[in-house]
Amino acid sequence: EDQVTQSPEALRLQEGESSSLNCSYTVSGLRGLFWYRQDPGKGPEFLFTLYSAGEEKEKERLKATLTKKESFLHITAPKPEDSATYLCAVLGGGTSYGKLTFGQGTILTVHP
């Protein structure tokens, strides 16, 4: 069974204080690892897809990286508007064919 564990559960940062969120996973035949951002009362908003170890993607202050066991979402010089819950999900190719498995999410709060 595919599993995704995100850490920490919650992270408080000061504006400009860079940090990283972790997503550890076990999956049979990784077909993709996805990062989403979710604001309160809204649906998840797609950020990145990573397909293979060593791959990196960047968008504004966010950078996602992938190894064979985990992914990191690096946040450089965050701003208060980066406050949200960040979700990681994996798409496996084994018995979970076609099913995204989500982690619990990391609640990020950036204080001005």
Add this chain to the structure above:
Amino acid sequence: NAGVTQTPKFQVLKTGQSMTLQCAQDMNHNSMYWYRQDPGMGLRLIYYSASEGTTDKGEVPNGYNVSRLNKREFSLRLESAAPSQTSVYFCASSFKTLGTEAFFGQGTRLTVV
């Protein structure tokens, strides 16, 4: 572009009542999904439809039925609502089932009393 549209946004049901949650996407996506999101449980897949005319069970299908009405629309039905089905429901769609990102609707907050 509207993207993925869900109706209603909020609903309160009494135990035993039935209802259908509607979902439509305008991105010409082939695959559609229904998830529920509960505190401490994350997003869990209820049912998905890899393509028009097909549906498959996800992680938590009991108590639900789905219909892929056409390529655009995918509905979720609760035949006899139970308090355990109180949750936020999200519909999502993707171009393919494999390897492509899913786009989510705004959610339906359902309370069963």
